[in-house]
Amino acid sequence: MIQDILYYFQHITAIQIFDVAIVLLLIFQLFRALRGSIAFNIFIGTLAIYVLWLVVNRLHMPLMSEILDRLVSIGLIGLIVVFQPEVRKFLIALGRRSPLGKNGFVSRLFQSNSLNKYIVEEEVIEEISEALSYLQDKNIGAILVIARSDRFEFDTNTGKMINGIVSSKLIESIFAKTSPLHDGAVLIDKDNLIAAGVVLPISDKSNLPPNIGLRHRAGVGATEHSDVLVVILSEETGKLSLSKNGALFQDVRLEEVKKEMYDAMIS
Numbered sequence: 001m002i003q004d005i006l007y008y009f010q011h012i013t014a015i016q017i018f019d020v021a022i023v024l025l026l027i028f029q030l031f032r033a034l035r036g037s038i039a040f041n042i043f044i045g046t047l048a049i050y051v052l053w054l055v056v057n058r059l060h061m062p063l064m065s066e067i068l069d070r071l072v073s074i075g076l077i078g079l080i081v082v083f084q085p086e087v088r089k090f091l092i093a094l095g096r097r098s099p100l101g102k103n104g105f106v107s108r109l110f111q112s113n114s115l116n117k118y119i120v121e122e123e124v125i126e127e128i129s130e131a132l133s134y135l136q137d138k139n140i141g142a143i144l145v146i147a148r149s150d151r152f153e154f155d156t157n158t159g160k161m162i163n164g165i166v167s168s169k170l171i172e173s174i175f176a177k178t179s180p181l182h183d184g185a186v187l188i189d190k191d192n193l194i195a196a197g198v199v200l201p202i203s204d205k206s207n208l209p210p211n212i213g214l215r216h217r218a219g220v221g222a223t224e225h226s227d228v229l230v231v232i233l234s235e236e237t238g239k240l241s242l243s244k245n246g247a248l249f250q251d252v253r254l255e256e257v258k259k260e261m262y263d264a265m266i267s
Contacts, residue, residue: 131171141235142175147189148264149227159198219243229264
């Protein structure tokens with residue numbers, strides 16, 4: 001294998017230099033994304049086994065070579081199983097966006113700490129979606145305010161500061177019917193759940209549907225005063241609604257809510 005590598009670089013071309021640069025960039029971004037996590041230890045362990053495998057093959061040690069050949073073959077399948085959630089989220093994200101677009105995978109790959117942010121964004125959306133599905137099943141109402149940009153201004157003194165990582169269990173506990181924060185809104189900025197039980201400004205628009213309640217009017221009011229996306233779950237009907245730019249969209253499917261959250265978090 002080493003002879004193949006040496007032969008590859010005997011006559012270096014611009015394409016070969018580009019090839020090596022892309023590989024090094026991918027390894028570097030993977031290193032930055034996994035650093036500080038449990039997955040980083042798996043990454044280092046896998047790299048160590050691969051280097052040992054190369055050394056053993058170079059020294060012509062047939063017994064160790066046979067063992068490591070089998071270990072590497074099985075290890076590739078094992079890595080896919082271990083990283084299945086991350087691989088799934090990555091492929092979903094790659095399919096949702098144009099790779100060469102402004103917020104596509106290729107452009108984000110060259111941004112500082114981009115791959116780590118990419119994964120965090122996917123996890124936040126999945127956590128919110130899981131919480132919404134649970135609350136729908138339990139006929140529990142909810143209202144979530146998600147920042148679309150830095151122009152995110154609300155008086156959090158009406159609620160309780162949380163400043164915690166977004167998770168489905170945290171959202172579910174906040175909107176539980178026995179929770180004192182149940183009737184207020186949750187404020188989310190990136191992966192941070194800023195506050196809960198927040199009172200939102202009520203919209204006084206006359207063209208809103210007459211059958212909606214205060215939760216929906218508050219959702220519209222929030223988007224009139226700040227650059228946010230508001231997700232509203234009706235306690236009476238169990239249906240989802242969205243509000244953005246002062247408009248209300250009722251009876252929205254969860255998949256459409258997820259798409260809007262993607263757009264809000266990458267804007």
